[in-house]
Amino acid sequence: MKTPIERPKRREASDDQQELPPTKCQKMVFLDCDKPVRRIIFECYHCRQGIIAQCHSNGNLQRLEPACPNCGKSAIRLETTEVFEITAIPSPWQ
Numbered sequence: 001m002k003t004p005i006e007r008p009k010r011r012e013a014s015d016d017q018q019e020l021p022p023t024k025c026q027k028m029v030f031l032d033c034d035k036p037v038r039r040i041i042f043e044c045y046h047c048r049q050g051i052i053a054q055c056h057s058n059g060n061l062q063r064l065e066p067a068c069p070n071c072g073k074s075a076i077r078l079e080t081t082e083v084f085e086i087t088a089i090p091s092p093w094q
């Protein structure tokens with residue numbers, strides 16, 4: 001019996017991606033990952049404002065785009081149940 005070959009197409013795709021120029025990236029730190037309420041520190045995608053968000057997940061995930069307190073645009077895309085606090089902080093990466 002042959003064993004199924006694992007992920008040949010995915011390997012080709014990642015080879016292709018390595019040849020693309022680097023895309024815009026966003027720095028994030030997850031805190032309290034083992035607790036119901038997690039804290040996430042990140043920079044706004046648009047203006048790089050440092051932000052700390054509290055969110056919780058009960059398994060009912062949805063795509064959320066909380067607004068940046070500084071520029072008002074979508075600061076980040078999160079897949080979680082609810083974001084209930086979002087606060088501007090000095091960015092730890094600047």
Ligand SMILES: [Zn+2]
Nearest residue numbers: 044047068071
């Ligand atoms: Zn912003």
